[in-house]
Amino acid sequence: xxxxxxxGLATGALYAAAALTYNVxxxxxxxxxVTTGHISMLGGIFGAWFISTLGWPVPIALLGSMVVGAAFxxxxxxxxxxxxxxxxxxxxxxxxxxxxxTMVQQAAGLWxxxxxxxxxRLIPQDFSAGLGDQKYWLPIAIxxxxxxxxxxxxxxxxxxxxxxxxxxxxxxxxxxGIPTGRIRSMSYVIAGAMGGLAGFAAxxxxxxxxxxxxxxxxxxxxxxxxxxxxSNLGALVGGAAxxxxxxxxxxxxxxxxxxxxxxxxxxxxxxxxxxxLFGSQSVRPI
Amino acid sequence: xxxxxxxxLIVMAALIALPWWAGDLYKLHLAALICAxxxxxxxxxxxxxxxxxxxxxxVGLLAIGAYCFAILAGTxxxxxxxxxxxxxxxxxxxxxxxxxxxxxxPGFYFAMATLAFALIxxxxxxxxxxxxxGGVGLSVPGLPAPFxxxxxxxxxILAIAVLVTWLTWNVARHTWGRGLxxxxxxxxxxxxxxxPVFRAKLTVFVFSGLTAGVAGALxxxxxxxxxxxxxxxxxxxxxxxxxxxGGRGHILGPAIGTIVLTALPEMVAPLAKLGNFxxxxxxxxxxxxxxxxxxxVFELLIEYFRPRRGxxxxxxxxxxxxxxxxxxxxxxx
Numbered sequence: 001x002x003x004x005x006x007x008g009l010a011t012g013a014l015y016a017a018a019a020l021t022y023n024v025x026x027x028x029x030x031x032x033x034v035t036t037g038h039i040s041m042l043g044g045i046f047g048a049w050f051i052s053t054l055g056w057p058v059p060i061a062l063l064g065s066m067v068v069g070a071a072f073x074x075x076x077x078x079x080x081x082x083x084x085x086x087x088x089x090x091x092x093x094x095x096x097x098x099x100x101x102t103m104v105q106q107a108a109g110l111w112x113x114x115x116x117x118x119x120x121r122l123i124p125q126d127f128s129a130g131l132g133d134q135k136y137w138l139p140i141a142i143x144x145x146x147x148x149x150x151x152x153x154x155x156x157x158x159x160x161x162x163x164x165x166x167x168x169x170x171x172x173x174x175x176x177g178i179p180t181g182r183i184r185s186m187s188y189v190i191a192g193a194m195g196g197l198a199g200f201a202a203x204x205x206x207x208x209x210x211x212x213x214x215x216x217x218x219x220x221x222x223x224x225x226x227x228x229x230x231s232n233l234g235a236l237v238g239g240a241a242x243x244x245x246x247x248x249x250x251x252x253x254x255x256x257x258x259x260x261x262x263x264x265x266x267x268x269x270x271x272x273x274x275x276x277l278f279g280s281q282s283v284r285p286i
Numbered sequence: 287x288x289x290x291x292x293x294x295l296i297v298m299a300a301l302i303a304l305p306w307w308a309g310d311l312y313k314l315h316l317a318a319l320i321c322a323x324x325x326x327x328x329x330x331x332x333x334x335x336x337x338x339x340x341x342x343x344x345v346g347l348l349a350i351g352a353y354c355f356a357i358l359a360g361t362x363x364x365x366x367x368x369x370x371x372x373x374x375x376x377x378x379x380x381x382x383x384x385x386x387x388x389x390x391x392p393g394f395y396f397a398m399a400t401l402a403f404a405l406i407x408x409x410x411x412x413x414x415x416x417x418x419x420g421g422v423g424l425s426v427p428g429l430p431a432p433f434x435x436x437x438x439x440x441x442x443i444l445a446i447a448v449l450v451t452w453l454t455w456n457v458a459r460h461t462w463g464r465g466l467x468x469x470x471x472x473x474x475x476x477x478x479x480x481x482p483v484f485r486a487k488l489t490v491f492v493f494s495g496l497t498a499g500v501a502g503a504l505x506x507x508x509x510x511x512x513x514x515x516x517x518x519x520x521x522x523x524x525x526x527x528x529x530x531x532g533g534r535g536h537i538l539g540p541a542i543g544t545i546v547l548t549a550l551p552e553m554v555a556p557l558a559k560l561g562n563f564x565x566x567x568x569x570x571x572x573x574x575x576x577x578x579x580x581x582x583v584f585e586l587l588i589e590y591f592r593p594r595r596g597x598x599x600x601x602x603x604x605x606x607x608x609x610x611x612x613x614x615x616x617x618x619x
Contacts, residue, residue: 102563214519225398256412257410260409
């Protein structure tokens with residue numbers, strides 16, 4: 001039972017990290033990119049490739065994963081977001097990011113193979129460590145670190161404040177002379193680096209697996225919707241709740257209905273509290 | 287548009303005669319598969335193309351229809367015709383149950399809910415091993431006497447596809463379809479002018495569920511053996527891509543999209559290897575270059591090449607009359 005809880009918390013931390021990635025991109029562009037999970041997938045795969053195949057030391061491989069993630073984030077903005085937002089037709093960003101996500105997943109499948117491959121140990125540790133194993137606490141630590149760093153970034157730095165200004169009102173920010181296009185690109189780069197880091201840290205838990213992206217996109221979104229769109233605390237709580245719930249349900253019911261249970265959670269929260277637990281209610285259709 | 291009935295007749299005749307000119311059985315099978323896909327896509331087109339709800343999880347409904355047919359007709363020996371109808375009814379019900387909560391959600395949320403639905407269906411087919419055969423799968427019985435040959439199967443599926451096309455075409459060009467387009471373009475405006483937004487969305491969603499169920503049964507017949515692996519998420523993406531590439535708010539466009547996207551990877555081997563990458567690339571290209579879809583390109587081409595009517599509306603100034611009018615005006619003053 002306790003093992004189930006810890007596993008759930010670790011998986012939930014990964015979902016929370018994906019939800020944080022969503023948040024960063026959403027704040028500046030109001031776009032929920034389907035590629036969110038695929039960034040972490042790339043982080044995991046490239047991390048494994050850097051360490052196992054190329055033999056890079058861990059810190060450099062970590063940096064490499066973050067660079068790959070950041071590059072993919074920038075690519076998402078360049079290809080799938082920029083032109084679509086300029087045209088300002090609703091929903092089109094969903095199609096373009098879905099297309100990009102599909103292409104990346106397929107490319108990763110062709111290059112890396114469709115089987116999950118093991119992720120190397122990052123820190124020398126005995127495999128008999130049990131609950132103290134790094135594969136559990138690394139994702140948890142990273143998710144908390146990301147959330148804290150993001151809050152500090154938003155509150156303490158000038159660029160963070162530009163992000164906040166843009167998320168409040170992009171037009172007003174533009175009128176004040178903020179280069180909104182460049183800030184948006186920057187947010188995608190940051191989100192990419194975050195996703196790459198999360199994918200790298202959770203690599204031992206998830207394995208380097210090409211189809212991880214879609215599941216992570218979905219579960220990260222559920223975590224975000226449960227916690228409340230735009231709230232970093234909500235992302236952490238939502239991710240943890242989702243992970244623990246599915247782990248406990250797996251413990252009692254069996255692993256076959258994991259997806260059903262997480263979606264059930266989403267539906268219940270959305271029906272009871274459409275803005276999520278920590279979200280702000282700001283629905284204005286006109 | 288005088289020659290439209292003629293064109294429809296010619297296309298219909300060509301489609302009915304397809305078994306004789308298609309050449310080999312594989313191409314006939316492919317044509318039947320396209321028609322089965324179209325049964326689903328035709329219904330989905332009303333949801334995605336007309337009412338603008340981006341459902342990427344219709345493959346789940348397809349799977350339910352296929353399993354329903356396989357279980358009823360195969361395991362329980364029900365007459366296949368009834369089994370097809372039952373598949374349609376069950377999926378219509380599933381569409382209702384899925385649509386009731388999720389159609390209230392805005393864009394991305396709805397897309398994610400349908401995606402989750404597709405994953406849940408896969409999960410349940412794997413978990414309910416004694417009903418669905420689990421990962422091993424189920425074999426599907428063929429159709430009864432007049433339809434048991436490849437030709438017969440093709441004709442039956444073609445007939446259903448034509449029926450679905452006719453139904454969707456009727457919806458699309460009448461008040462209902464206009465209402466759906468209004469919902470797609472601006473739900474608030476549609477509501478303001480009295481379109482029952484939620485009911486309209488739900489009705490077409492249930493209809494699309496029904497066609498998806500029938501398509502699932504036909505698809506199962508064509509596949510003759512189904513496993514959960516048959517109904518991967520990629521297939522749902524494929525349906526979706528067909529519609530977007532064909533063009534939102536058209537019927538002909540998605541039909542052409544379905545034909546091309548099904549046939550092309552089968553005919554061109556390297557594309558089949560790339561599979562989803564190709565679909566993704568196509569989707570991206572269409573979204574970035576022609577968001578209205580390929581159908582719009584055809585329209586523009588037709589408009590471009592259509593002989594222009596003579597410019598008969600040029601008004602020549604009648605100078606004499608003008609001069610007179612001015613003269614009169616002066617004399618009055």
